[in-house]
Amino acid sequence: MPPQLTVSGGIDELLDLLASGAPADAFEDFLDDARRFGVTGATTTDMKAAVWRAMRVHTQIQRGRVREAGLTALVDAARDLALPYDSVGGLLHAIARRARHLLSMDMAYITIVDQEHGCVQVRAADGHTSGLSVGLRLPADDGITTVGPVTTAPFATHDLLADDQIALNPAFEEMVRVEGLHAMIAVPLSCGDHSTGRVPRGRLYVASRKVHHFTADERSLVGSLGILAAIYLETTHLRLAADARAAELEARLAQVSRTAERFREDCDLQASLVDMLVSDGDLRTLVATAADSFGGRVTLYTAVGDVLVTAGDGQDDGDDAAALATAVEMLTQDPAAAGGGRWVAPLCAAKDYVGALVLSxxxxxxxxxxxRLRLYAQMASLFIRRDKLTSGHDGEVRDRLLDDALSDERRVPRLLTERARRIGLDLSRPYLMVVARPDGSIQSRANAWGSAYARRKGGLRSCRNGHLILLLPGSDAGPVARDVAAAMAADLGKPVSTGAAGPLTGAESVQRGYREAIRCLDAVTALGVEGGAGSARELGFVGALVSADHDVAGFIEAALGPVLGxxxxxxxDLVPTLQAYFDAGGSxxxxxxxxxxxTNTVTRRLDRIKELLGPDWQKPAQALEIQLALRLLRVRETLTAQPEALAVGT
Structure with missing residues (x-):
């Protein structure tokens, strides 16, 4: 400044200093010059006051510039945090980095509440740190406790270790010493109202390794950053959750699309197979289609294990016995693995096992x-059924006749007789009822076998309550029952007990013959003869004793029916004559x-009895049954007359 500066010149120079943004030292130098050389028209005190006013204006201008720079940095931080981050962790690291640069501090880190473990975890850190690394778990209070009421409001300290208003967890205090931290400011990452007591999800910490007194502007900046960070955290959470939900919905949509495509393919396959069925396609075409579909070898077997048709490439070692054994044991039509690269599906028509489809x-x-394999098996069953209907060998109509006769005893016999006549069966001729009880594991095969057997013999077949029922032409029940048992054991590989009744005539005898055959089967079973066969004539009174229902009336009728009639x-008086004859020791x-x-009268009566009961009535076996029937008849008569006798006695 030149000597003897005027007041107006001094003011102009001060304004120039303010306009040029001169540092505070320039104003102090100006004041020193004014003291040394003086100012024309003003005292030193006046000039000193002017300089101090200029310095206050300079301070306000500088503060405004600092605030402007801080707000600019905050806006830049907002733009940075608004970017779509792929994860919450990436956003947290960006927040820590921006916070450190915003206050020009040494380090920043973020802790997030871990409700599961009852602590907080360092999720992001920026700056040179050695102890406060990502993943570090701290106490629930972050290791810092402020004296006074607990609050979620921001706090700041110029020196962590020297501040009496702050208590540090011992482990955290040791870490602070290792890091050399002094000044620290912390803000909650929460966009909620602190007065509501809402617990923040985390905190943002900015620290310096030097003692630093945080200004109000710095507190305001970092607080604003905390609010922005909380908002962006919330929106990022929502966006990522929405993205995850959208991805889940896309995956489900893709799955639904795949399911719909498979359903469409299944519908197309079903339509093509039905077209093949109604357009007189044959089993060979069906099996060839299945073999092409699976890229293997497909073989159809009958119920007895004979090959119907085979097609395709693959192993053909002829060893499908295990697969067929699996098929006959299966309770459903779902395919099952049979070992050796084979899959088997049973062919069933209603209750009957008609064969198996084997895929290699x-x-x-x-x-x-x-x-798809099950669908091919079902269609194969329909092809076989169609072929049987076309060739006239299907036994469904015949089997339904016996089902109806057994299910309703009140059905008019004349109607059953007429229906039987229509299918070529004369019920006025002698016939037999044979009942078998196959094991559950071969039930389906036994039903299929029974259909074939009944057709060969010109009879009928039915299935009721686990029993295989056969109505067969014939007049001798015993040999037929044994023939049925032997044939089933040979074809099915397991012994099956049978019971037979007959000869019978007329549709009205079907129910009675069925019950008698059941009694014989029960007797054979009770005697423990596995695979045995018997009829009422062979079992005699033993059948009445050991059968399940103990049909005494039926036994008396079988032994003495003609004589009683x-x-x-x-x-x-043929029955009294028989009783007297046996009581007299056969004399x-x-x-x-x-x-x-x-005596001649008795002789003539005995001759008539011989005509009615047969020439063997006096032989030991039949004589024993006749005597047992007479004894049972006498007991029944005694019990019937007992009430009258008691009434007379009173």
Whole structure:
């Protein structure tokens, strides 16, 4: 400044200093010059006051510039944080970096509450740190406790270790010493109102390794950054959750699309197979289509294990016995693995096992492929059924006749007789009822076998309550029952017990013959003869004793029926004669004395009994049954007459 500066010149120079943004030292130099050289028209005190005013203006201008720079940095931080981050961790690292640069501090880190473990975890850090690394777990209070009421408001300290208003966790205090931290400011990452007591999800810490007194502007900047960070954290959480939900929905949509495509393919396959069925396609075409679909070899077997048709490439070692054994044991039509790269699906028509489809293909079958294999098996069953209907060999109509006869005893016999006549069966001729009880594991095969057997013999077949029922032409029940048991054991590989009744005539005898055959089967089973066969004539009174229902009336009728009927129709005394004859030890003379008739009369009655019961009625086996029937008949008569006798006695 030149000597003897005027007041106006001094003011102009001060304004120039303010306009040029001169540092505070320039104003102090100006004041020193004014003291040394003086100012024309003003005292030193006046000039000093002017300089101090200029310095205050300079301070305000500088503060405004600092605030402007801080706001600019805050806006830049907002732009940076608004970017779409791929993860919350990336956003947290960006927040820590921006916070450190915003205050020009040494380090910054962010802790997030870990509710599961009851602590907080360092999720992001920026600056040179050695102890406060990402993943570090700190106490629930972050290791810093402020004296006074607990609050979520921001706090700041110029020196962590020297501030009496702050208590440090011992472990955290040691870390502070290792890091050499002094000044620290912290803000909650929460966009909620602190007065509501809402616990922040985390905190942002900015620290310096020097003692630093945070200004109000610095507190305001870092607080604003905390609010922005909380908002961006929330929006990032929502966006990532929405993205995850969208990805999940896209995956589900893709799955639904794949399912719909498979469903469409299944529908197309079903339509093509139905077209093949109704357009007189044959089994060979069906099997060839299946073999091409699976890229293997497909073979169809009958119920007895004979090959119907085979097609395709693959192993053909002829060893499908294990697969067929698996098929006959299966309770559902779902395909099953049979070992050796084979898959088997049973062919079933209603309750009957009609065969099996065996696929030989490399690798495993997916659930969708198993469904396709089951569809091919079902269509093969329909092809076989169609071919049987076309060739006139299907036994469904015949079997339904026996089902109806057994299910409703009140059905008019004349109608059943007429229906039987229409399918070529004359129920007025002698027939037999044979009942078998196959094991559950071969039930389906036994039903299929029974259909074929009944057709060969010109009879009928039905299935009820686990029993295989056969109505067969014939007059001798015993040999037929044994033939059925032997044939089933040979074809099915397991012994099967049978019971038979007959000969029977007329549709009205079907129910009675079925019950009698069941009694014989129960008797054979009770006697423990596995695979045995018997009829009412062979079992005799043993059947009445050991069968399940103990049909005494049926046994008496079987042993004495013709004699009882003769006495009822002609009012004769053949039954009393039989009783007297056996009571007399087989002597006609003593029997005549008991009856008070002539010996010739007894002889003539015995001849009539021989005509009714057959020539063997006096042989030990039949005589024993006749005597047992007479004894049972006598007991029944005694029990019937007992109430009258008691009434007379009273």
């Amino acid at each position: 293909a490399p690798g495993d079958l997916s659930p969708a492929a198993r469904k 003769y006495d009822r129709e002609r009012f004769t 006609p003379t003593y029997a005549a004395e008991r009856l008070h008739v002539h």
